[in-house]
Amino acid sequence: MTALWIAIGVWLAAWALNVWLSASPISQTRLGKLLVPLVFGATVLVLWEGLVRGLGVAPVILPAPSAIAAKIAVSLPILWQDFAQTILKGAIPGFLIGAGAAFLVAIAIDRSPFLQRGLLPIGNFVAALPIVGLAPILVMWFGFDWQSKAAVVVVMVFFPMLVNIVAGLQASERMQRDLMATWGASYVQTLVKLRLPAAMPFVFNGLKIASTLALIGAIVAEFFGSPVYGMGFRISTEVGRLGLDMVWAEIAVAALAGSALYGLIALIERWVTFWHPSQRH
Amino acid sequence: MKDKASQPVIEARGLNLVFQTADGPVQALKDVNLTINQGDFVSFIGPSGCGKTTFLRAIAALEHPTSGTLTVNGMPPDEARRRRAYGYVFQAAGLYPWRTIAGNIRLPLEIMGFSRAEQDERTARVLDLVELTGFGKKFPWQLSGGMQQRASIARALAFDADILLMDEPFGALDEIVRDRLNEEVLKLWARTGKTIGFVTHSIPEAVYLSTKIVVMSPRPGRITDVIDSPLPKERPLDIRDSREFIEIAHRVREGLRAGHHDD
Numbered sequence: 373m374t375a376l377w378i379a380i381g382v383w384l385a386a387w388a389l390n391v392w393l394s395a396s397p398i399s400q401t402r403l404g405k406l407l408v409p410l411v412f413g414a415t416v417l418v419l420w421e422g423l424v425r426g427l428g429v430a431p432v433i434l435p436a437p438s439a440i441a442a443k444i445a446v447s448l449p450i451l452w453q454d455f456a457q458t459i460l461k462g463a464i465p466g467f468l469i470g471a472g473a474a475f476l477v478a479i480a481i482d483r484s485p486f487l488q489r490g491l492l493p494i495g496n497f498v499a500a501l502p503i504v505g506l507a508p509i510l511v512m513w514f515g516f517d518w519q520s521k522a523a524v525v526v527v528m529v530f531f532p533m534l535v536n537i538v539a540g541l542q543a544s545e546r547m548q549r550d551l552m553a554t555w556g557a558s559y560v561q562t563l564v565k566l567r568l569p570a571a572m573p574f575v576f577n578g579l580k581i582a583s584t585l586a587l588i589g590a591i592v593a594e595f596f597g598s599p600v601y602g603m604g605f606r607i608s609t610e611v612g613r614l615g616l617d618m619v620w621a622e623i624a625v626a627a628l629a630g631s632a633l634y635g636l637i638a639l640i641e642r643w644v645t646f647w648h649p650s651q652r653h
Numbered sequence: 654m655k656d657k658a659s660q661p662v663i664e665a666r667g668l669n670l671v672f673q674t675a676d677g678p679v680q681a682l683k684d685v686n687l688t689i690n691q692g693d694f695v696s697f698i699g700p701s702g703c704g705k706t707t708f709l710r711a712i713a714a715l716e717h718p719t720s721g722t723l724t725v726n727g728m729p730p731d732e733a734r735r736r737r738a739y740g741y742v743f744q745a746a747g748l749y750p751w752r753t754i755a756g757n758i759r760l761p762l763e764i765m766g767f768s769r770a771e772q773d774e775r776t777a778r779v780l781d782l783v784e785l786t787g788f789g790k791k792f793p794w795q796l797s798g799g800m801q802q803r804a805s806i807a808r809a810l811a812f813d814a815d816i817l818l819m820d821e822p823f824g825a826l827d828e829i830v831r832d833r834l835n836e837e838v839l840k841l842w843a844r845t846g847k848t849i850g851f852v853t854h855s856i857p858e859a860v861y862l863s864t865k866i867v868v869m870s871p872r873p874g875r876i877t878d879v880i881d882s883p884l885p886k887e888r889p890l891d892i893r894d895s896r897e898f899i900e901i902a903h904r905v906r907e908g909l910r911a912g913h914h915d916d
Contacts, residue, residue, distance in 0.1 A: 547743050551743070552764075553715060553734070554713050554715070554740070555764050555765065556734055556736075556737055556765070557764045645751075647750040647751040647792065647794070652794065
């Protein structure tokens, strides 16, 4: 039980520390802004560890963070292999292909009102298909390896990207388009110099949503057939063997990869849409 | 330039423009006849809905007349637009927030395919013309409303079109800034000899600036009076207290009132 009391003590102390940090001038500095969430995260881990040890929770229900960390440390080659298969080969190519295809279709829709009436409902229909129904079919079509996972990701990413890009292309003001007209600008010039820059805040919204969908798609698609590696494969087989520490290790990798991808997109967004009121500081 | 003076630049004959709206057709312009000569400063004044903006937009080929003829430099407005016959200044500055002030002024030059060196040279020149030298590297949202509007005028001047169309360019600015910018526009006009079409709500602004004042009235939008101003080309701000000025202003007011009796 001492572990539990220590954990609760650390929790209360860290709580007090964060309250003090947020009120003090340190919280305005760069370091302070980083410190508060770090202290919070560390506290969650300590509390988790204390609860699991102090209450004697079975590892199958919830392994302690230290047990998960130990498992990660000894399984690095496997984790890396799974990561490469699922994220680098499945999620990221699928994400890029899906976003790229959505971009091309958005331009086509923009040029033709006919396509706008035809393609958007079809995109909507495809987006409404449940992934657990779609994934097995795509595995049948594209095989067990990463290609079928990338295909699932393409399907998942395509529609949210399409909707956002189409909306973004409408985002320029009428006056700004009129200006382009008075200068005799062509369609492509107007697109490149006005409408695409104006669409960027929408595009990045879409990319952020799509990045999380891509990870989910790539992992879940592996439940329906994969080679004997990959994060989804590992999770489903280790659950069967009650190797929950390995499942948690994979979850930790997925969470890190997802956050990194999201953070990277947010960083690029800040750099590209610095002019947007939501990014000005 | 002397031989080009008093040569018609914009000619409208029997111009009608009908908008199809959800509530049925709206006659925005009815039987408009007007000749604007090279070097004229023409103001369009009237209450909202009188078609003054629509007429300016029709000159710029942003709206298309339903019937009648309209020529700019002797050609249809669409053709004139393709030849980049005019610069257009809107009510709001409409600067692109992702471009610097210099980048915004450079934009029409990029589109029209000027060389890099010429872009730089022209940008510097018009920035100086509107007294914004040193602000080229700022972003639009870092400047005041009056400065933004001056930048948008610089942008319209950058490619040196013969016709400058301004749609209530100072409508959103306070009176002090407005007076100053009005003076600057007059100086600019004197220096460049451009033909200027200027839409406004303000009687003093119209009388102070124009060589020709076009009074319009609504429902349907039409011209009720065209006044050729006898004021000299050189106009200090205090000309607004002179007898001629007050007489012209009075006539404009009468014209506006006459238009309203028809309702």
